[in-house]
Amino acid sequence: xxxxxxxxxxxxxxxxxTAAVEEAGRRNARLVLLNTPRExxxxxxxxxxxxxxxxxxxxxxAAGVDLEVRQDAHTGDLADEVVxxxxxxxxxxxxxxxxxxxxxxxLIMGSTAQRILxxxxxxxxxxxx
Amino acid sequence: MTSPAGGTHxxxxxxGHPAAGATPQAGPGTPPEVSTxxxxxxxxxxxxxxxxxxxxxxxAAGLLGNLVVAAAVVVLGVAAVVGSLAFDAGSARSPxxxxxxxxxxxxxxxxxxxxxxxxxxxxxxxxFGRTSWLVLVGLATMVVFVAVIPVIGFExxxxxxxxxxxxxxxxxxxxxxxxxxxALVVAFYLIFVGALSVPIPHLF
Amino acid sequence: MDLAPVLDGFGVVLQPTNLLYxxxxxxxxxxxGVLPGLGPAATIAILLPITIGIEPVTAVIMLAGIFYGAxxxxxxxxxxxxxxxxxxxxxxxxxxxxxxxxxxxxTALGIAAVGSFxxxxxxxxxxxxxxxxxxxxxxxxGPPEYxxxxxxxxxxxxxxxxxxxxKAVIAACLGLLLATVGRDGFTGAERFTFDNLSLADGxxxxxxxxxxxxxxEILYNLEERHRAVHAPATVxxxxxxxxxxxxxxGAIGRGSVLGFFLGILPGGGATLASLAAYAMEKxxxxxxxxxxxxxxxxxxxxxxxxxxxATSSFIPLLTLGIPANATMAxxxxxxxxxxxxxxxxxxxxxxxxxxxxxxxxxxxxxxxxIMSIPLVGLFVKILRVRATILAPITVLxxxxxxxxxxxxxxxxxxxxxxxxxxxxxxxxxxxxxPLVLAFVLGSLLEDSLRRSLLLFDGDPTGFLTRPxxxxxxxxFLVVVLLPLIRAALPRRRADARRDTKELV
Numbered sequence: 001x002x003x004x005x006x007x008x009x010x011x012x013x014x015x016x017x018t019a020a021v022e023e024a025g026r027r028n029a030r031l032v033l034l035n036t037p038r039e040x041x042x043x044x045x046x047x048x049x050x051x052x053x054x055x056x057x058x059x060x061x062a063a064g065v066d067l068e069v070r071q072d073a074h075t076g077d078l079a080d081e082v083v084x085x086x087x088x089x090x091x092x093x094x095x096x097x098x099x100x101x102x103x104x105x106x107l108i109m110g111s112t113a114q115r116i117l118x119x120x121x122x123x124x125x126x127x128x129x
Numbered sequence: 130m131t132s133p134a135g136g137t138h139x140x141x142x143x144x145g146h147p148a149a150g151a152t153p154q155a156g157p158g159t160p161p162e163v164s165t166x167x168x169x170x171x172x173x174x175x176x177x178x179x180x181x182x183x184x185x186x187x188x189a190a191g192l193l194g195n196l197v198v199a200a201a202v203v204v205l206g207v208a209a210v211v212g213s214l215a216f217d218a219g220s221a222r223s224p225x226x227x228x229x230x231x232x233x234x235x236x237x238x239x240x241x242x243x244x245x246x247x248x249x250x251x252x253x254x255x256x257f258g259r260t261s262w263l264v265l266v267g268l269a270t271m272v273v274f275v276a277v278i279p280v281i282g283f284e285x286x287x288x289x290x291x292x293x294x295x296x297x298x299x300x301x302x303x304x305x306x307x308x309x310x311x312a313l314v315v316a317f318y319l320i321f322v323g324a325l326s327v328p329i330p331h332l333f
Numbered sequence: 334m335d336l337a338p339v340l341d342g343f344g345v346v347l348q349p350t351n352l353l354y355x356x357x358x359x360x361x362x363x364x365x366g367v368l369p370g371l372g373p374a375a376t377i378a379i380l381l382p383i384t385i386g387i388e389p390v391t392a393v394i395m396l397a398g399i400f401y402g403a404x405x406x407x408x409x410x411x412x413x414x415x416x417x418x419x420x421x422x423x424x425x426x427x428x429x430x431x432x433x434x435x436x437x438x439x440t441a442l443g444i445a446a447v448g449s450f451x452x453x454x455x456x457x458x459x460x461x462x463x464x465x466x467x468x469x470x471x472x473x474x475g476p477p478e479y480x481x482x483x484x485x486x487x488x489x490x491x492x493x494x495x496x497x498x499x500k501a502v503i504a505a506c507l508g509l510l511l512a513t514v515g516r517d518g519f520t521g522a523e524r525f526t527f528d529n530l531s532l533a534d535g536x537x538x539x540x541x542x543x544x545x546x547x548x549x550e551i552l553y554n555l556e557e558r559h560r561a562v563h564a565p566a567t568v569x570x571x572x573x574x575x576x577x578x579x580x581x582x583g584a585i586g587r588g589s590v591l592g593f594f595l596g597i598l599p600g601g602g603a604t605l606a607s608l609a610a611y612a613m614e615k616x617x618x619x620x621x622x623x624x625x626x627x628x629x630x631x632x633x634x635x636x637x638x639x640x641x642x643a644t645s646s647f648i649p650l651l652t653l654g655i656p657a658n659a660t661m662a663x664x665x666x667x668x669x670x671x672x673x674x675x676x677x678x679x680x681x682x683x684x685x686x687x688x689x690x691x692x693x694x695x696x697x698x699x700x701x702x703i704m705s706i707p708l709v710g711l712f713v714k715i716l717r718v719r720a721t722i723l724a725p726i727t728v729l730x731x732x733x734x735x736x737x738x739x740x741x742x743x744x745x746x747x748x749x750x751x752x753x754x755x756x757x758x759x760x761x762x763x764x765x766x767p768l769v770l771a772f773v774l775g776s777l778l779e780d781s782l783r784r785s786l787l788l789f790d791g792d793p794t795g796f797l798t799r800p801x802x803x804x805x806x807x808x809f810l811v812v813v814l815l816p817l818i819r820a821a822l823p824r825r826r827a828d829a830r831r832d833t834k835e836l837v
């Protein structure tokens with residue numbers, strides 16, 4: 001049993017992680033944390049730094065949850081990557097954080113969350129901070 | 130200068146490679162390995178940094194590839210020699226139009242033969258591979274741009290070029306690609322046609 | 334020394350336009366140094382069209398700012414991300430990043446800024462004394478001296494360039510060949526023009542430089558896979574302590590001097606200087622084991638040296654008219670476009686240009702020192718922009734920009750053709766730098782050679798009868814034969830590894 005959480009160092013990502021830890025505890029499953037920056041630039045704000053990862057690991061440990069961290073960068077669409085990794089680890093649920101977007105924002109930039117919800121063929125847990 | 134690519138290769142895309150934030154691996158996030166009390170080896174460290182820079186590049190060409198390159202240089206040199214002889218080759222005492230090109234071409238031929246000799250040891254040429262198609266596409270967009278610009282102006286070819294580079298060569302999303310291409314062309318129009326009044330062929 | 338032109342030079346620099354372009358230059362330079370991908374040579378090439386509409390002195394002030402500004406920008410990524418932005422910042426990675434890991438990134442950046450400033454300033458002062466001397470000495474140069482000088486310069490740049498020496502010399506020869514395209518000055522014959530009207534006047538420098546360095550680099554980078562991504566780094570307390578400054582003062586001094594001398598040498602340059610300064614500091618240190626683990630001298634020395642070298646590499650260009658590296662070759666081209674012929678007469682005939690440029694470097698260095706520290710955060714943000722977005726922008730700037738030079742679509746075609754050539758060259762291990770250098774010197778070289786041969790009535794040993802050209806020619810032969818001799822003698826290790834990188 002595996003719970004997959006798509007994480008970014010933001011309040012939404014944090015909320016997703018909290019929910020994911022809880023979920024993994026409830027299901028007695030291992031937790032896979034996917035923190036994947038977009039490839040192409042030397043620096044990405046989406047990548048959690050070493051201290052951040054250490055914190056997350058500590059929180060998982062405190063809850064007695066087995067944590068695996070994946071920080072490979074991806075090319076192309078983030079939603080596709082999340083779905084692909086979910087298939088790869090055979091996740092029983094994908095946990096994502098939801099961010100409020102204005103209608104214009106959604107038009108110009110699309111919604112990764114929406115894509116994941118629609119494309120994934122496994123349950124998705126969408127969490128708000 | 131191209132930057133070092135880091136981490137190990139994961140075959141096949143999509144999928145990735147360890148980002149430098151990944152803690153367990155000794156990837157580019159860690160300083161060069163130093164065995165504790167010994168002195169820091171400068172040459173080793175430099176080679177390590179250079180090697181990392183080349184990790185993201187295609188593999189080195191083999192012997193055949195190097196020989197082809199050497200042969201191409203020799204052919205180029207010979208062609209230049211022939212071309213130079215078409216002008217008056219003159220002599221050292223009275224140099225003519227062809228003297229200097231002839232001298233240079235001969236040197237090229239000699240050096241090309243030198244390349245043949247060293248072809249086995251050469252490792253700095255890269256193999257052409259799948260990624261080379263991307264370059265071909267990029268070049269094609271530029272060629273189309275030049276070919277088409279006198280006919281329909283720069284706006285459309287520029288937008289198309291930007292779109293192809295963003296969407297296909299850069300794996301950006303559809304929305305990002307379209308919006309950025311249009312924004313770019315508008316910006317170029319405002320700057321070059323509007324502010325600078327450059328007489329570049331333009332449609333609008 | 335006559336101080337009047339020097340002071341006039343300051344007057345030129347302090348004009349608002351020139352100050353503005355100096356500022357633009359160093360900011361763009363820092364940006365270019367920070368961003369992986371394009372280097373100062375490529376950026377200067379791409380910005381050549383801009384230089385056409387402004388005064389020569391303003392143009393060179395800006396281009397110079399880009400060059401030595403890039404030396405500093407490369408340091409930022411070296412220290413924070415272990416990613417050398419420029420070849421001359423590779424050595425800074427070792428101690429710089431180590432310091433960053435210890436939470437002392439600010440110290441490293443601060444020492445680098447101070448070292449760069451002092452190195453640059455020392456170099457400018459020395460330049461102010463040395464350059465007029467060299468120019469005066471070179472006024473007696475005749476065609477044989479120029480032939481030998483050009484040959485030696487091209488050979489040195491090709492020999493010390495990255496990668497295969499043989500290929501670099503081939504690239505240089507190709508450059509020489511390209512310079513012959515067009516109408517021959519002596520006889521009026523049309524060479525290699527293939528009956529194309531646009532080629533009759535010869536190949537234009539600007540599309541060649543923009544294509545080879547700009548488009549070529551971008552196309553080459555398309556094949557780069559999987560660059561590492563880093564989390565944003567935060568930098569605190571960006572100022573070195575007094576203890577750090579005192580500790581590195583020796584390194585800064587020695588690095589500056591070493592950098593100055595290595596920069597003058599064609600083929601030397603910032604990269605070689607940074608390496609040599611680091612190695613020297615380590616060797617003379619009483620505690621060499623600190624190096625590689627966060628020794629401030631390990632940051633101070635290379636940074637002082639590379640800025641000093643970047644500054645002094647202007648000397649051969651401004652006094653002899655011989656570019657010392659690929660970037661200088663592009664600046665040489667920029668001057669030619671403006672109708673200025675660099676050479677020994679420049680100091681006397683265009684003192685405003687010469688001293689304007691030299692004195693602008695003081696201002697530029699001060700600007701760098703002031704801005705570098707507050708702007709670090711901004712530059713780290715800029716590093717988040719993806720290369721895939723920058724690439725088409727740069728391509729379009731190049732394609733449309735080249736059109737603004739002659740308003741001729743043929744130039745766009747030319748720039749694309751040289752872009753393809755630049756890609757092939759980089760891919761196959763041929764450094765495009767020597768090609769551009771040889772191209773700009775090609776006409777001068779052929780001209781001088783023909784005049785010399787006429788002078789010596791066809792006898793090449795005539796070169797050896799004149800002391801200067803004789804010495805230079807002997808040096809030339811030594812540099813040519815040295816690798817052959819070394820290959821013949823059995824050595825401990827095969828010299829197959831390259832330990833200097835692209836100079837620009």
